[in-house]
Amino acid sequence: MGSHQDSSRDDSRDHLPTPATEAGRAGLDALLAEPGRAVVALDFDGTLAPIVADPDRARAHPDAVPALAALAPKLAAVVVITGRPAEVAVRYGGFADVPGLDHLVVLGHYGAERWDAATGTLSTPEPHPGLAPVRAELPDLLERSGAGAGTWTEEKGHAVAVHTRRAPEPQAAFEALRAPLTELAARHGLIVEPGRMVLELRPPGMDKGAALRAYVRDTGAASVLYAGDDLGDLPAFAAVDVLRSEGTPGLLVCSGSDEVPDLRKGADLVVDGPTGVVRLLRALAARLA
Numbered sequence: 548m549g550s551h552q553d554s555s556r557d558d559s560r561d562h563l564p565t566p567a568t569e570a571g572r573a574g575l576d577a578l579l580a581e582p583g584r585a586v587v588a589l590d591f592d593g594t595l596a597p598i599v600a601d602p603d604r605a606r607a608h609p610d611a612v613p614a615l616a617a618l619a620p621k622l623a624a625v626v627v628i629t630g631r632p633a634e635v636a637v638r639y640g641g642f643a644d645v646p647g648l649d650h651l652v653v654l655g656h657y658g659a660e661r662w663d664a665a666t667g668t669l670s671t672p673e674p675h676p677g678l679a680p681v682r683a684e685l686p687d688l689l690e691r692s693g694a695g696a697g698t699w700t701e702e703k704g705h706a707v708a709v710h711t712r713r714a715p716e717p718q719a720a721f722e723a724l725r726a727p728l729t730e731l732a733a734r735h736g737l738i739v740e741p742g743r744m745v746l747e748l749r750p751p752g753m754d755k756g757a758a759l760r761a762y763v764r765d766t767g768a769a770s771v772l773y774a775g776d777d778l779g780d781l782p783a784f785a786a787v788d789v790l791r792s793e794g795t796p797g798l799l800v801c802s803g804s805d806e807v808p809d810l811r812k813g814a815d816l817v818v819d820g821p822t823g824v825v826r827l828l829r830a831l832a833a834r835l836a
Contacts, residue, residue: 563830564816566798570791571815574798577770582621582835584769588759588783589824591629591636593776594802597821598743600712602701607640608821610829616647617832626652626762628755630740630747630779632704633660633669643667656705657749657779658758674705675750677735682707684731692727694720706749708742717744742777743806756782763790774800774824777807784813800827 566572578585589595596605619625625648629636633655637643642651642664651664660671685707689698697714700707709728714720721744729739732748740747740754755775763771771790773783787797801807801814802824811817818827 566815574796577796586768590775614828621835633662657753694723708747712744754782756786772798776802
């Protein structure tokens with residue numbers, strides 16, 4: 548991983564920015580040289596959809612689907628990798644029945660679920676047995692923690708998340724809950740994944756890096772672009788670094804957030820949030836046209 552370039556000052560809709568790192572430039576060159584063997588992988592919240600106070604109100608940037616529909620036919624595949632249930636990401640993203648998105652795949656719950664646009668089919672495993680007792684114990688834990696005011700839980704099917712963004716002091720509530728939630732998760736065979744003012748309790752072995760590597764391997768991709776914005780995207784960044792060390796060029800894009808400096812530091816290219824991601828996708832489609 549290396550230093551980044553911030554393209555947020557560029558107002559050109561179709562300008563393709565140059566990555567600041569040699570590895571990033573090699574990844575972009577490989578994608579442009581052989582797009583039919585390239586995979587573009589994207590996080591959903593904060594990358595394709597703006598971050599909002601209520602995750603149930605999150606929706607893809609209004610220009611995201613048109614940009615994806617213009618780009619996807621030129622690539623091996625576009626894959627959205629998210630901690631959300633796949634069906635929710637498809638619905639909030641507006642990905643179903645879109646001409647040009649036949650090659651789109653949504654990997655929900657960090658790869659545990661898969662939705663294919665070509666068939667509209669959804670495959671999903673059984674929930675982890677530790678989730679039921681965790682859900683039962685959470686209300687009492689939140690009340691006892693003293694951080695309950697303004698915090699709330701989000702049901703995610705194969706995971707459960709505790710949000711602190713609405714608390715009077717979001718960061719203080721986040722820190723106060725981190726240890727007790729980690730202990731609760733461990734007692735039931737789960738782990739805690741921290742994010743931007745959210746702590747997610749989920750089964751181990753599920754992360755975006757593992758999902759991305761498996762997808763790249765299965766598709767035989769010759770290059771990969773990954774864009775994300777949160778702590779949960781760091782494993783995917785690490786996976787691209789491993790792929791690059793193994794000879795598969797890759798480009799790491801940060802959907803700019805000052806809340807996750809490690810992601811900005813590790814990116815080859817930093818863009819201005821979902822608007823910047825859309826501009827990048829549109830610029831790729833224009834170049835490949």
